[in-house]
Amino acid sequence: xxxxxxxxxxxxxxxxxxxxxxxxxxxxxxxxxxxxxxxxxxxxxxxxxxxxxxxxxxxxxxxxxxxxxxxxxxxxxxxxxxxxxxxxxxxxxxxxxxxxxxxxxxxxxxxxxxxxxxxxxxxxxxxxxxxxxxxxxxxxxxxxxxxxxxxxxxxxxxxxxxxxxxxxxxxxxxxxxxxxxxxxxxxxxxxxxxxxxxxxxxxxxxxxxxxxxxxxxxxxxxxxxxxxxxxxxxxxxxxxxxxxxxxxxxxxxxxxxxxxxxxxxxxxxxxxxxxxxxxxxxxxxxxxxxxxxxxxxxxxxxxxxxxxxxxxxxxxxxxxxxxxxx
Amino acid sequence: xxxxxxxxxxxxxxxxxxxxxxxxxxxxxxxxxxxxxxxxxxxxxxxxxxxxxxxxxxxxxxxxxxxxxxxxxxxxxxxxxxxxxxxxxx
Numbered sequence: 372x373x374x375x376x377x378x379x380x381x382x383x384x385x386x387x388x389x390x391x392x393x394x395x396x397x398x399x400x401x402x403x404x405x406x407x408x409x410x411x412x413x414x415x416x417x418x419x420x421x422x423x424x425x426x427x428x429x430x431x432x433x434x435x436x437x438x439x440x441x442x443x444x445x446x447x448x449x450x451x452x453x454x455x456x457x458x459x460x461x462x463x464x465x466x467x468x469x470x471x472x473x474x475x476x477x478x479x480x481x482x483x484x485x486x487x488x489x490x491x492x493x494x495x496x497x498x499x500x501x502x503x504x505x506x507x508x509x510x511x512x513x514x515x516x517x518x519x520x521x522x523x524x525x526x527x528x529x530x531x532x533x534x535x536x537x538x539x540x541x542x543x544x545x546x547x548x549x550x551x552x553x554x555x556x557x558x559x560x561x562x563x564x565x566x567x568x569x570x571x572x573x574x575x576x577x578x579x580x581x582x583x584x585x586x587x588x589x590x591x592x593x594x595x596x597x598x599x600x601x602x603x604x605x606x607x608x609x610x611x612x613x614x615x616x617x618x619x620x621x622x623x624x625x626x627x628x629x630x631x632x633x634x635x636x637x638x639x640x641x642x643x644x645x646x647x648x649x650x651x652x653x654x655x656x657x658x659x660x661x662x663x664x665x666x667x668x669x670x671x672x673x674x675x676x677x678x679x680x681x682x683x684x685x686x687x688x689x690x691x692x693x694x695x696x697x
Numbered sequence: 698x699x700x701x702x703x704x705x706x707x708x709x710x711x712x713x714x715x716x717x718x719x720x721x722x723x724x725x726x727x728x729x730x731x732x733x734x735x736x737x738x739x740x741x742x743x744x745x746x747x748x749x750x751x752x753x754x755x756x757x758x759x760x761x762x763x764x765x766x767x768x769x770x771x772x773x774x775x776x777x778x779x780x781x782x783x784x785x786x787x
Binding site: 395398399401402405406408409410411412413416417425473503504541543544545546547636637638639640641643644647648651673676677679680681683684686687688690691693694695 | 705709712713716719720723724727728729730731733737741744748751764765766768769770771772773775776777778779780781782783784785786787
């Protein structure tokens with residue numbers, strides 16, 4: 372075994388003073404195996420989703436716990452988990468999969484508020500945060516907290532309740548996990564604590580949005596977001612102006628969750644990729660050190676170039692596996 | 698090893714610039730994994746071109762070296778393909 376590893380990773384007379392792993396034939400074999408494995412994994416994902424697929428260990432309880440931790444660290448009251456908001460979040464996630472989009476507003480013009488109202492939650496304030504591609508709740512909450520717009524939503528004094536959904540599905544031809552956070556309140560926000568600068572700022576924002584309420588006499592009221600739905604969605608309208616029409620939206624709250632596959636393909640492929648890159652970087656560095664010490668003259672490329680390239684590949688693998696927020 | 702880097706510092710700066718641009722573009726393409734794959738393939742192509750030019754300018758170029766750079770570039774692409782096709786089903 373020791374001889375084999377020596378042969379594989381260290382330049383020696385047995386491998387013509389070039390680590391066997393770095394021989395052209397070895398690299399070709401690894402390339403062929405990786406392409407074959409990529410296609411095979413893809414086929415298994417399609418045909419045997421119970422064995423290999425995408426899943427997340429993100430739960431509403433975890434997200435709530437972490438969000439409330441962040442709120443308490445900032446001197447704010449904790450949010451309560453609301454089933455109606457969770458249903459609205461699930462409806463939004465399923466709608467994104469069904470219509471193949473990842474945005475606050477659907478291609479058919481449906482706003483997040485439509486889902487909240489369809490779930491039967493009559494809000495005064497409502498907000499939405501989105502995330503995709505994350506596999507753990509702390510990663511989602513940390514990503515939201517790192518974004519000023521999402522952070523503002525999470526630490527707003529306007530909200531009393533929250534609902535979450537973490538759904539797996541295919542988006543733009545890619546298996547992914549969508550996390551939707553719906554924040555809401557059925558009452559006007561309490562006066563902010565004078566010592567909390569963030570809460571104070573939020574309160575000022577609400578004061579300006581509530582100063583121009585939507586007319587309550589409208590027979591088919593369609594609440595327009597008073598803040599542009601860019602990175603964050605937040606709306607403040609009088610509860611009395613809300614209609615009960617769901618606009619044809621169907622919320623499948625009783626939907627059976629996707630069966631959890633045996634192996635998480637994203638984690639497995641990420642770990643395998645990182646392992647392969649690390650092995651090649653190790654072989655290149657060892658090869659470089661031994662050859663430098665022994666002063667062997669060879670006609671090969673610069674190992675340092677390949678180390679740079681593969682280190683970048685390792686960095687990008689980590690970057691790609693990371694999810695995105697909206 | 699470090700002496701070699703010092704001798705080729707201008708080349709490595711150009712390589713770092715290529716990588717920095719690629720990383721920025723891939724990060725900007727998030728979460729579109731097909732686009733990220735395409736950007737990585739282009740980056741690997743530029744890496745091969747850069748390696749070949751580097752050896753050509755230093756009068757060390759041979760067909761073996763060209764093949765080596767191509768293989769390392771394709772290895773990077775194969776790793777990325779495995780991650781995205783196998784892991785995310787793009």
